[in-house]
Amino acid sequence: MTNKKLIAIDLDGTTLQSDGITISDYTKNIFQSVRKEGHQIVIATGRPYRMAIQIYNDLSLETPMINFNGAMTTIPGKNWEHAVSKHINRSLVFDLIKKQQAFKLDFLAAEFRRKFFINSFEHASPSLFGINNFEPYHQMRMEKLDDDPNAILLQTRFTDKLQLANHIDDYFSNQVNVSAWGGQNGILEVVPKGVSKASALKHLLKLNDQDTSDLIAFGDEHNDIEMLKLAGTGYAMKNASNILLAHADKQIAYSNDEDGVAKTLENLLL
Structure with a gap:
């Protein structure tokens, strides 16, 4: 060849x-x-x-x-x-937090090249983020989000996570792309549109x-x-x-x- x-x-x-x-x-x-x-x-x-x-x-x-x-x-x-x-406007992170109950989200995390911030440790596995334990500095706070993230990671209790991905697309008027991770983990990843x-x-x-x-x-x-x-x-x-x-x-x-x-x-x- x-x-x-x-x-x-x-x-x-x-x-x-x-x-x-x-x-x-x-x-x-x-x-x-x-x-x-x-x-x-x-x-x-x-x-x-x-x-x-x-x-x-x-x-x-x-x-x-x-x-x-x-x-x-x-x-x-x-x-x-x-x-x-490419980056997602950080305002979308706070919009998703407001919809956390409606979307049945266990947590959401703002992901950057070498760091992440997560809004709740309770139902999150540290291994999902490549670490053994969460530390206090991983806790999401408004003042920490001074840059736009590359992606947002979500864990949902929705039975059909692909259906939820479509709901999120619609909610943000197709400003983002949402895809599902494999397996039964309920993980969705949100990235910029296109x-x-x-x-x-x-x-x-x-x-x-x-x-x-x-x-x-x-x-x-x-x-x-x-x-x-x-x-x-x-x-x-x-x-x-x-x-x-x-x-x-x-x-x-x-x-x-x-x-x-x-x-x-x-x-x-x-």
Whole structure:
């Protein structure tokens, strides 16, 4: 294969094993071999920068990294002139707090590149934010929100979190994009309108002078829909949610715990 590919990999439920931490040596070796062939591997995740940078380093990547479902694109460790950081007006945080009961929210958190503020610790798991314990400085206070966040993280008790995502879109008159995390956790992520993993990947394709046919994408959940639709070939994992399958070109025969991304890339490119 002569065309060099841009390969977008989701993390949770896709590249990472189900513990949310482990990447096998086999996957690391395949990724390295794929990169030696001249292809680019790009992390495209809903995770904030602070919860993805260790994985980026473990994979020895030097490519851009996409965080907050497309709201931030950077090359870690570099002052990259094409970096993108998009933000939500912080007034929306306070609007959501006013609707906390109506939307059945356990908590909401304003997320930034290296910090976050959360309005309630009671029903929140610190591991969701990549820490062992909450500290007093994580408590959201009006005076702390002196910048606009990249994203807002919500946990809802709504049975149908996708329906709530649509309600929030409507409430804010389509000023934001709302996507759901995988699993039964009730987690929604709010980012600026027009922002998605796909919008960030379009930016990278343009910089590389590549077409969407040069893009391969791997995902497992609702927040991967636009990315898989954009890609020349969009792969859904064996463990992918049903809502994603309708938008994938192919479903691979292996799960995230079975090195599905690496096995597919080995077959395609090596």
